[in-house]
Amino acid sequence: MTATGGFRLPAQPGELIDRSRLLPFTWNGQRHVGLAGDTITSALAADGVRVFSRSFKYHRPRGILTASYIDPGVTVQVDDEPNVRASHRRLAAGMTVTRQNAWPSLRYDVGTANQLVGRFLTAGFYYKTFIKPQRLWPAYESVLQRFASGGRLSGDSVHGYYDKRYAHPDVLVAGGGPAGMGAALAAAQAGARVMLVEEEHELGGSLRWGGVEELALLSELRAAVAAAGVEVLVDSVVAGRYDDNWVSVLQRGLPEVQERLVKARVKTLVVAAGLIERPFVFSGNDLPGVMLGTAVRRLVNLYAVRPGTRAVVLSANPEGDAAVADLRRAGVEVAAVVDARRGEDIHRALGKREVTGVELADGSRVDCDLLVTSIGWTTPTSLLNMAGDRPRFDAAAARFRPTDDLPASVLAAGGIVGDGTPEELVAHGRGVGAAAAGRAGFGGPSLADLPPPLTGRPHPGLFRGRTHGMVDFSEDVSSKDILSAAREGYDSAELVKRYTTATMGPSQGKLETVNTIAVLAEATGSTIAELGTTVWRPPYAPITLGALAGRIFQPVRYSPMQAWHEAHGAQPLVAGMWIRPDHYGDPAAEVRTVRERVGIIDVTPLGKLDLRGPDVPRLLNAVYVNKWSKLEVGSVRYGVMCAEDGVVMDDGVTGRLGPDRYLMSTTSSGAAAVWEHLEGWLQTERPEWQVHVTPLTTSYASINIAGPRSRELLARLTEGVDLSAEAFPYMRVRAGRIAGVDDCFMWRIGFTGELSYEIHVPASFGLHVWEALLDRGRDLGAAAFGVEAQRILRLEKGHLIVAQDTDGLTKAFDAGLDALVKLDKDDFIGRRELVWSHERGSAYTLVGLQPVDGSVVPPEACQIVRGANTIVGRITSSRMSPTLGRSVCLGYVLAELAGPGSLVTVQLPDGARIQATVMPHLAHIDPEGRRLRV
């Protein structure tokens, strides 16, 4: 195959191609040259290419059917992008286009053997075959995958830029044909902000392939739309309509942007989707060379491509007659025109690889390489369906038509409503557009009235002919399959659809729904009107996952000390929205620094809530399980929060800074949830309490200074606060000046198990204080430590982490918090449930565990087992302890196994089992807390 362009016609009045711009590309490795403005299929059809793919199940050769976005047989791979709609995608220079779903080649396709074993692939074959024996399923699956369509995804594909936009047009018009342009114009002229969305690459709809008068009308309309200030989105599609006119629009073909998802809140939605030409069902109707009248008109008029050399046309409407005229003008010999309006019919299409002739109803045969059918229309009522409309079948017009069962904010215009000349369609569009603007609040109330509806012109009802053929071209479902499904009892449209998969392929019913229902009506002795149509749901067109994901709007948070961390080799750790230093190279060394000298850690992500007002103690008593009434000014206390079901929700330390002023800290991941929890309680249950909650998490940088030399270090930088053990004991809070910075808080607490101070300094001075601590602590051996070292330190000390050592079922008593929970309080959140939990006792208990072989660290989430296969617990935290030189764990075991010294069995991921000893305390070091209280 070479680039001959042998089927390219001389210039056509409405052609979209630029003959001065040649675009070289390859198709299955063969070089071709197309023209700017070509689609992939028009460029290949100009070179005489007829077969574009193999069908889904039977691997039958397929060619151009509709020459539009939904063309079912021309899905191709372009470079590393699979599933490209080749009758829509504009050609670009250098494209590498390859077939999909044809192995090993389009000409010799092994899958055609499926046609010989067709009895296995009939209706419902998914449910009947490849089921037994079950052990063979992996084998079936790998074979089936080979035959299924889908193209190839490259693991190296660059993830492009996908955009998202929010829009608030007064009127959104879906469909840029004559009625849609008319509607957009009238609405804009009434003063509304209008967005006009067209699926194809340019406005115009069917006017584009019309004659001189239609083209003149088109250019007039386009100029008026541009002058009226309408925002036009082409190569874009309205994918869905949701409650309160929330409308999703997928915008394609943008420079530098892969796709953009526009989320529009629309006052009035005008649906002007036009009509989709419907295929005829007969034997051979899927052969390459069998195409719809509109496909012929597109190829000839838009791309100047001669679709064949000798044609037979089955026509039932003026559009079919126009296709005949186009063919004659294009120099195609029209061997026969079969006029369905006079009761004429065809029997079958002949040919193996492509159409070679037609058998007419009288049995005579006509040789041809092109068979064109124009036998009726499908009304694309998807968006109206999504707004609640259930279209009714109009037998006289041979198509479904919308009813008026729509919200006032959704209107239909043009061909989707009824028939008319181009001028009548524009006029109807204008009337509907004015009403749309009126309903959006423009131009006074009289404008809101709708124009008289377009009526449906009589049309012969043609669905299936005298033979059986394809109903669903994408899913390879034939009229025989639907008959056999009906015989098996699947006698409603929705059941047949699911059983045969008809209408469930990439065309999503746009071509095949009505024929499916018509064949089912025939099989059940019913009518199309009685069966009704299936419900069309969003999305109307395929949307990539990239477009749905869009840009990432989730913020990333860094502490004010981030620059220092980066400069000092911090390994980043993603912790919710925060990026934190996991370690600076050697977490074990960082642990030893804290145990032996002094370390500092950036704990800025800790949640911090400022609580003020006379009722703060009542709030604390309500949200924490322990008692808060007697907390003195200058003291801090550890607390645990539970939900109403008694499950541990968060923990932290709260300090009293003044008579009516408290500072609450939460876990880093729980900061937002705790704030909402407090607000929820205050706003819904106790609105009379006087408490004001202000989140300060990012207003303060937080640093924990831990280790035996921490007092010495902090004292060097602190003014106005006596840090001596007597003046500032354990679990106290002080305010003062650190490294020249006023308004700092320091509280003496000990998550790491060492003497330590947690300081909160105004965020803009965080880096300054951090660097000052390291600078002034150099002779003390001060160094930074990261989250990993902190996790080891707290595990050595036996402090639990909520959501690490607890889960969504862990109640306070299960986590060993017995001493903290004060059931003698009148009420607190979770009390009712905890009273029962306490009566019942805990099945599992949190304990400290040490493997007998201290060199083994059982991974977190390992099961603790008894006997062959009974689970009696699990490991929740485990690390090698640099302080003890052995592995240490926290975990849950059945209460009866929780006694100190009890030996339990831990199953490792590889199936091996080890022994571990239950320790007397959660703390592996310093259970008495002497190091904290120095």
Next chain:
Amino acid sequence: MILLPCPWCGPRAADEYAYLGELTPRPDPQRATRTEWRDYLYLRANLAGWTTERWYHRMGCRRYLTVQRHTVSNDVRSVAAAGSGGEP
């Protein structure tokens, strides 16, 4: 996506809010039976019709709201601050 009218911020898309479900009054914790407490925690009527619900305007004014909404038509009959009375 429905538009929900916030008494402070005006009509806003539902994804600005957190939907917290049907309003379930908290029983007196001193007297509640296990059945009453279980119903409060877990059981919802899930009506097809008018329901009283709690919404939280998370991306807006951060107020908890009591909303009367029809679960079939999505019509909203009233929106008020939680705790302002008129709740069952």
